Amino acid sequence: MxxxxxxxxxxxxxxxxxxxxxxxxxxxxxxxxxxxxxxxxxxxxxxxxxxxxxxxxxxxxxxxxxxxxxxxxxxxxxxxxxxxxxxxxxxxxxxxxxxxxxxxxxxxxxxxxxxxxxxxxxxxxxxxxxxxxxxxxxxxxxxxxxxxxxxxxxxxxxxxxxxxxxxxxxxxxxxxxxxxxxxxxxxxxxxxxxxxxxxxxxxxxxxxxxxxxxxxxxxxxxxxxxxxxxxxxxxxxxxxxxxxxxxxxHVRDLKVIEEAAGRVYFGAAITHREARDVLAGIHPDLGEMLRRFAGAQIRNAGTIGGNIANGSPIGDLPPCFIALGSRLFLRKGDDLRIVPLEDFFIDYGRQDRGKGEFVAAVEVPRLADNQRFFAHKISKRFDSDISAVMAAFCLTFDGDVVSEARLAFGGMAGIPKRAKAAEAALIGRPFDGVAARDAMAAMAEDFSPLTDMRASSDYRLKTAQNLLKRFQLELSGAASARIAVVGPDALDLAAIGGAA
Ligand SMILES: Cc1cc2nc3c(=O)[nH]c(=O)nc-3n(C[C@H](O)[C@H](O)[C@H](O)COP(=O)(O)OP(=O)(O)OC[C@H]3O[C@@H](n4cnc5c(N)ncnc54)[C@H](O)[C@@H]3O)c2cc1C
Ligand code: FES
Ligand code: FES
The missing domain is CATH 3.10.20.30 (Beta-grasp domain)
Structure with missing residues (x-):
């Protein structure tokens, strides 16, 4: 008791x-x-x-x-x-x-x-x-x-x-x-x-x-x-x-950042401002995402635990953490429960959190040498705006071949969600233009996004697909091909796939 x-x-x-x-x-x-x-x-x-x-x-x-x-x-x-x-x-x-x-x-x-x-x-x-x-x-x-x-x-x-x-x-x-x-x-x-x-x-x-x-x-x-x-x-x-x-x-035990064995533990009450440099050290895209997360006053107060526990489908951190393979630490009374973060989000407005249970920490693995990461936020206004689409990708390579793919999105479904069909299209292949094109096509099986005031369904899907293409171009060293994804018609999907 x-x-x-x-x-x-x-x-x-x-x-x-x-x-x-x-x-x-x-x-x-x-x-x-x-x-x-x-x-x-x-x-x-x-x-x-x-x-x-x-x-x-x-x-x-x-x-x-x-x-x-x-x-x-x-x-x-x-x-x-x-x-x-x-x-x-x-x-x-x-x-x-x-x-x-x-x-x-x-x-x-x-x-x-x-x-x-x-x-x-x-x-x-x-x-x-x-x-x-x-x-x-x-x-x-x-x-x-x-x-x-x-x-x-x-x-x-x-x-x-x-x-x-x-x-x-x-x-x-x-x-x-x-x-x-x-x-x-x-x-x-x-x-x-x-x-x-x-x-x-x-x-x-x-x-x-x-x-x-x-x-x-x-x-x-x-x-x-x-x-x-x-x-x-x-x-x-x-x-x-x-x-x-x-x-x-005010809970001091929830306001700590610790690291052990290549994993960083963020206490739930760590604010976005406090987390930014550490996250940027895991990957610069995470630092950039947090730079564009709300305004400074919100980043000074808003916490990692709150961004996860609110269950929002358009929260910026959950897709990033899911792509990295994070686990969530939940505590109720004296009991501690650890769940893969992606399993915490059950359905729109429903999370795997019991009465009296709270988020204590999130564990974020650092990237291994054979992993490549990408995160990008798309919003109507560059600064201080909620995402229309938030994409975060982590690929693990065995030589040139993708051995594990974790492609996570916000804004594409009622919860932050992985694109499992697109991931399957990448496994066992080099991450070249052809594989990217197949994964982009498969993404249509993964998601039927909403149309709302932030973006249309078509825009969201096309943007999500194009962000994967952008990742592939960046990894292939085609730095000059940095694409500004600015609107639904900004990019001709077929042309890009064909050009690869
Ligand atoms: C102007 C503005 C701009 C914003 N911009 C962004 C943005 O760019 N990207 C984005 O992702 N979000 C944004 N947000 C949303 C919000 O700032 C974030 O979701 C923030 O991380 C919430 O954290 P918090 O500590 O303020 O949560 P709170 O408001 O305190 O709580 C949020 C929810 O989490 C629960 N909760 C809090 N802590 C715990 C815990 N330890 N265990 C269990 N449940 C808990 C609360 O009960 C509540 O349901 C914005 C909000 C505003 C007002
Ligand atoms: S000086 Fe106040 S709104 Fe611009
Ligand atoms: S009145 Fe507080 S931010 Fe606008």
Whole structure:
């Protein structure tokens, strides 16, 4: 029997613009943005979309990094729940300019980078966070930093120039203050499971995996929440009631990346930002995919576990991990279950996860010398957009011949799925143009994709086929044949097959 941890409710304790707050009485699903603009009257933080897409609500969130320092990140206040801030520090635009304009704000003024008061605070907070975390190094990094911020009038040029101006400015050394801040925040977070209750709703935030297992076993109908980049929208867009929630984002055991015997283990609460460099080390295509995954604020909060557990057919990581042959670690009470990731996705909206069971980690094998990998995301907008098709391929070679093929796709079916017929067409053959053409044809047996607002069925199938062709051309060294797959008629399939 699981032992129920101590779940006595406490107030939410955090720092806001350097001052202590203890909050009671706010429903746990109150967003940070509503709290800031409501009781705190900090209206410099704006609401544009309320779904993490425009960046107008960007604030800076700091928390202990686990080794005595402080980790800082930008966040979309519109989809962060207030109790998730327990033991964290929040800084808003009002606090940034408390001693006069910062160099960034001055650069924004001098570059004429602001026309409205609506998007500007979000851009400033986002660039400020990028500067503090050392993410601004060159023009591209400035563009990447603001890919989750929308401006509809000035244009991005002057904003990028302002960002570039501060990119070279030295970041203040805060190591001494950080140690004190880290200790103060840890004290605010408190020991054991943080429990909060208001208006008949409950929120739990365990800090270790055993307490998470026990808390979930005791509340199997609770909704788990990690970065809230999906769950936040259930509240702000679908107005769902979530009476009991368990926050896994404070669980230290789920925030580790470990490696053993050529396999990398990502704890479920590892964010996309934290995973990016390690994944890029497995293959550069994974780094590039994560660069284009949402905007920085979402990558700072969204987790690997959430991207898998939400079961979305258009999540970007699952096809990549399936192609690599990943396994999922699921825990319920004291029991650990390990399943091939592809088996976790049963049907649209159905995953192989029991009541009270949670995703603990995903194991991602590194590539062997005789394996070749490819991943590519197709979306309507290059940055910060959900995939129309996400393709990830891993081929194992015995000499010139394909001995194993794993071709995985998102956006092609109700779940992330392998193209088994196309894979079969490649086995036992060199991966040349003829084999690629046969596999592309076989893909029509694997998938009957949907037509929706992102893409038509025809477009999806043709794009999936063409991505395999692109992989074949890349592997054959025909680098000049890099194909920009930009539309359904961009590529003549027969011509490519015939030309091979
Ligand atoms: C503006 C925007 C852009 C986005 N762009 C992309 C994109 O480009 N590509 C993409 O793939 N996704 C995208 N997303 C979706 C989302 O960011 C990702 O799916 C993210 O990885 C979800 O992680 P999270 O931690 O925020 O999950 P949450 O919202 O906290 O949770 C998501 C689901 O997973 C469950 N859950 C969370 N952790 C666990 C766990 N450990 N065990 C079991 N269940 C768990 C929750 O109960 C919920 O059902 C975008 C979202 C937004 C708002
Ligand atoms: S209001 Fe648009 S991202 Fe928050
Ligand atoms: S300056 Fe605000 S939308 Fe462009």
């Amino acid at each position: 699981p032992q129920a941890p101590n779940l006595s409710p406490r107030p939410i304790r955090f720092l806001l613009n350097g001052e202590k707050r203890e909050v009671t009485g706010e429903t746990p699903t109150t967003t940070l943005l509503d709290y800031l603009r409501g009781p705190e009257r900090l209206t410099g933080t704006k609401e544009g979309c309320a779904e993490g897409d425009c960046g107008a609500c960007t604030v800076l969130v700091s928390e202990p990094d686990g080794s005595g320092g402080i980790s800082r990140r930008s966040a979309n206040a519109c989809i962060q729940f207030l109790p998730a801030m327990n033991g964290r520090a929040i800084e808003t635009i009002e606090h940034l300019g408390r001693d006069g304009l910062t160099p960034l704000q001055t650069a924004m003024v001098e570059n004429h980078a602001s026309q409205c008061g609506f998007c500007t605070p979000g851009f400033v907070m986002q660039l400020h966070a990028g500067w503090l975390t050392g993410a601004l190094t060159d023009r591209q990094s400035v563009k990447d930093a603001i890919s989750g911020n929308l401006c509809r009038c000035t244009g991005y040029g002057p904003i990028v120039e302002a960002g570039l101006e501060i990119a070279g400015e030295p970041v203040p050394d805060t190591a001494a203050e950080d140690a004190a801040l880290s200790a103060g925040l840890a004290e605010m977070e408190g020991e054991g499971v943080f429990a909060y209750e208001a208006r008949g709703h409950r929120w739990y935030a365990p800090t270790n995996v055993d307490d998470l297992a026990d808390t979930y076993a005791a509340n199997p109908d609770a909704v788990l929440v990690a970065g809230a980049t999906d769950v936040g929208l259930w509240v702000t867009k679908q107005y769902r009631e979530l009476p009991v929630m368990i926050d896994v984002s």
